[in-house]
Amino acid sequence: MRNLKYINLVIVLLLVFSCSDDFVDVASEDENSEEFFNSEDDYQRALTAAYDGLQSTYVNVMLGEIASDNTLSGGESATDVIGFQEIDDMIHTPNNANLRDIWNWMFGAVNRANFILEFQDKTDFTNKNNVIGQARFLRAYYNFELVKWFGDIPLAVDKRIQFGDQFSIDRTPKSEVYALIEQDLIFAADNLPYVQPETGRVTKGAAQALLGKAYLFQDKFDEAANVFQDLINNGPHDLLSDYTTMFENDNENNIESVFEVQYTDKEGAGFGCLQCSEGNVAVGFNGIRNYSGPVFESGFSFNVPTQEVVDAFEDGDVRKDVAILDIDTWATANNASFSIGFEHTGYYNRKYISRKGDLNTGDANLTNPNNYRAIRFADVLLMAAEALNRKSSPDDIAAQTYLNRVRRRAFGDMLHDISTTGSNLTNDIYKERRVELVGEGHRFFDLVRTGRAAQEIDGFVSGKHELFPIPLIEIQLAGNRWEQNPNY
């Protein structure tokens, strides 16, 4: 009997201690990032995620206009998106939520591109250089944005910046960042075709155009001129003849589009994660306040064009009515109604405001499907003209040819051709850039890189406002080791 009882005890004890520690060793069903890139499909999926960062550049586009003399901040009131208001008035500080968004979203996107490049040697497949080429273009695109806005930036090459690295990484000088941008774009141009099977993908033309732009920003006019001419002569792009359809939703990815950021209205979005939106958030923000009428839909009345830029158009310029919507005239003519927002100028950025006809999924203001024409062939022609005109041994004839192609499309005749040379031609090119590209986010950086910002923008202080301040909190979060940009 006693033996039986002790056997009972032993059995019970065994049952008690039968679970091993492996029980709490559970792997997630989601993929582990360190065990990825085992097939081409993995690379393609990571590449799609790297493209995703392009959609959050809407802030860059808006602020590129608001910071300049082209538009005013607008909105509901003086305190609506305080970050925008301060940049408009050149009173921004290192405590600016929207600058912080640009910093965070662009570095997030760089990391996604570097994720692919970190593992670029892991698996081979036939299409690999095409994939790597696209990834390197994207890395260059995001780094270009960061260096434009903030100057010297922490730079990671072919690896992600991991948790813990932020305390040892320093700001890399601008010139080195540009050097990497150039290498990335040269590789992309060498390994990508002029036409990709899917719309929205990076092409050779996009890489060359961005490379030329990067050269132009560094005043490397010879290199810029060369790559632009190569693109103009050998690429598949040309100016769109009917300019009025350039920015409409039924003419996306047309012949003039060298690189276009894709958006869609098929997925809902929310204010909780603006960078997640698959729609063009800027379009909703730029829209007409409390609008009711044909063709357009409502928005938050930000980024409103000034009278000065409206007056910059010459008579007969077909681009004026495509770029600028005179809301009073329109409302009267079409029996529409609207409200007046803050800093109402009577004008709206017609290229990028909400239009009827989209699905209005989710929060309709955040899910507009208007693609952002990041690089248009007209821009390429004007940049080429500028490079040819400003290089050490200028080729003003070639410059005029490109400039006049743009003007002939704008006026529909050859009566508005320009034949100036030297610094007069330079100024004409600058004026043309303004009216051709108003509302597309380029003006502020054009003024800064050509040294005209202080005279054109109210409140602009030379030696300070050429760069935007690195958000103070970001300097603190990286261990307080970086110097702030001068005079902030």
Added chain:
Amino acid sequence: MRHNLFKILTLFFIAYSSAQNVSVSGNVQDDTSFPIAGANVLVKGISKGAVTDFDGNFTIEDVKIGSTLIFSYLGYITQEVVVANSDKLAIQLLPDLAQLDEVVVIGYGTQTKKEITGAVSVLGSETIEALKPTRIEQALQGQVAGVNITSQSGSPGGGSTISIRGVSTNGDSRPLILVDGNVIEDLSVINPSDIESINILKDATAGIYGVRAANGVVLITTKTGRKNMPITVEYNAYGGFQQTTRKIPVLNATEYGVLVNEAFASGGDTPPFTNLSVLGVGTDWQDQVFQNAQIQNHGISFRGGGEKSSYSYSGSFLTQDGIVGGSKSNFNRFTNNVTYNLDFLENFKLTSGLTLTRTNKQNLSENALGSVLFNALNMAPTLSVRDESGAFTIAEGLGNEVINPIAQTSDTHNRGKVFKISGNAGLSYKFLDHFTAQSNIQFNYAEVSSKVFSPIVNYGSGKVFNKDRSEVFEGLNYFKDYTFDAFIKYENKIDDIHNINVLLGTSVFQTTGEFTGFNGFDIKDNSIAFATIEEASDVENINRALGRNPTFDSRLLSYFTRVQYDYKGKYLLSAVVRRDGSTKFGPENKFGFFPSGSIGWIASDEDFLNDSNVFDLLKFRASYGVLGNDRIPDYRFVSLLNGEGTYVFNDNLVFGAAGGAVANPEIKWEKQKTLDIGVDMRFLNNKIDITADYFKKRTEDLLVVPQVSGIIGAGAPGSSPPVVNAGIVENEGFEFAIGYTDNLNDNLKLNVKYNVTFIDNIVKSVSTEGGFLTGGSFGVGQDPPSRMEAGFPIGYFRGYQTDGVFQNQAEVDSYPTINSAVQAGDLRFVDINNDGVIDDDDKIDIGNPIPDASMGLNISLDYKNFDFSAYAFASVGNDIVRNYERNQDLTNRPSYFLNRWTGEGSTNTDPRVTTGANSNGLFSDYFVEDGSFVRLQNVQLGYTFTNTSEDSKLNKFRIYVSASNLFTLTEYRGYDPTASSGAPIGGGIDQGFYPNPKTFLLGVNLKF
């Protein structure tokens, strides 16, 4: 020789008979000579015993002469009798007013109230039934010292946050809740009438639950049948109606017109109302939105037991409409609870239970920008509910979120359903006289489904709620979990003075589940009748869009041991060690050790006090332990590709693989060191009962999600900063509870209970870059108002301090202002650091949502057949942020705006109204109010009919009337000062909180 042989034989005979075992039997009665059925008779020191039958009789075989029998029954004083011979025993048990033998559940076992060395509070079923809660947490409010309940919402089925001895983490601060050993997260599925007792482990005693114990542990036991009890049937029902406890006074149409005109003029715009005299009173939107809502509850139960078994069944049905939205915010619940206990053998027993619950809830938008009540407060009174054509009026110009709340209610179709099965089964086996082996399994299975239909609507231009395309969402989530416990107990009493109890055990817990959901569009006829996924178009699977895995699997593996020792029942000692392994943490820190110990001294048993008549009980106790907390999202120690990386190619959405939350392989559990020193006292023949505790809890390695440098990519879609251990929080406080019970005379019985808790919460450090975390939201586009920062309470409000209103331009010119637009009539912000500018550095601590003290008072009186009870609770020192004013040009305002500044000397409290840009809406102490309150939680008067006929089956028949939340004394201007989301950082902010209703009920209790 024969003589000696006979002596030797006699000696043997005597020796043999003194070692003899006999069969003992007897009868047990109470003090009124009524037989007690189901009383326990135990042979002391060994695991042998019996239970008295219907007539109070018992028999135990094979009992050694000289051993002691222990007679016990709940509510009566335990007696011990030594077995001298085989004579029949007649035992009379006396009622235990002190309830010192009351059993307290302490985790894998029980102790009597007298033996407890920790801070454990017990709430019995009578109190729970008197308060008539629809959810159990409501019954805890004000009842137990150290426990603070804040309602997340007053809507039917709305939840509450339970915090035990302060907020000790910035993450999930919910306590561990076990119902019969089963982990329950959502208490709305339990019928409060099924509860036998709630035991709350507040100090290191909870340490037996290791890594889940840091927020305290709530152990709930449900009612079962009882052995040898004839079947009793109970029917309880109540019904009544609810009203809002408060309406916020807002401007009527004429006052509104005056103020709007004034604001427009001040902002340089044309006043819109040209003729104020025709405006009249206008629409009272709150009257339109609030209604009297019905509530009713029916419950029936059967309980009984035979010689070797006991069983019970209880079922209930509750339906409650909402005071906002009526049936559009209805909650109903249908529960079934079955228990069955069986003694296979004397020493081999089975316990089992099964609960089935179905709940349905209809939801309206609440406590958010644009919620129904928010809109009712901000809608212009000049607008009527419907226009001439009968359609709902449009709220033009009132901002992007304010819409017609009646239209909003009518257009909301949001339903949630829960179907849940919970079960438990346990076997216990006693062997070798002192050992018990026990094994339990508990499981839960729940299906939570939801359906939201959003029709095409247009509430006016630019409204965020407009929908051009109808949409339906159907979601179905599955939750499964089980807990398996196995342990061995050793109990022995050595030499009658050393009492030892050793427990060794293991526990395994696993929870898994799956989230599924689909969105569909273009519903036929824009009608709820056709709103299903099958009939919708463009159906998308939400898991595909989010790119992440919809399942989860989280586990816990634990080993624990507990040693309890007492010397003569006077010096008590208890020690616990538990080892937990959790899947929340990576290989570096998966396992943790959690030791705790407690001691007690029953001073009143000492000789020097035993003779004195002052103390019936004087007990000192202290406990100290290390507890853990692992409530963080899963898999934060590895880097997973569950972020969002979606782009568009060929005009189609393409889903990529993107990194999710940034990983931190070094995360480990939060470590809480908790100290408690307490004293329990009874006086005057157990009429007065006092318990007092001092406690200090220090939580280290707080799991926080801090801001991190943007360069590591945590700002990318679907990504987020890593979880790090980086904070220290301390809660220190004092609890005091006093109770007085007395039979004043034969007909009058009085019971008064009061408890108060003082808590001081302070964050000791936040060691992330920046040194603080933010949370909560205020206004539109402003910085988060709440912070967790060293030197302040957790979740304190940080904003500008105001000092009156600028009366004239000279005052404006002579003091720093936040910008150049400030003029006479605007609030003056204090320049805290005297640097001549008003900026972020001038923001200071302007309040916090944690109360300094909370207290409860219960009074109950029984007079002849009448019973009366009143429960009140109060909270002092909690602040609330008033965030339900939209502050747009045409939105309505609360009536305190009648006191606004209109010129020099008019007022120094409230600023001017204007449509122009002004900084008066920036977060400052102007928006922080004292939320201290006293609330009469429940008043009840009942009458029990006496049983006139002897052979009537009716054992009890009571009717009663009850009123809940009858009145609240508070200075807070909002709906309900108990309002809080319960979030540690960001709680206490009122955006139109759905108030707890005032309820009037009529009810009946029947017992057969």
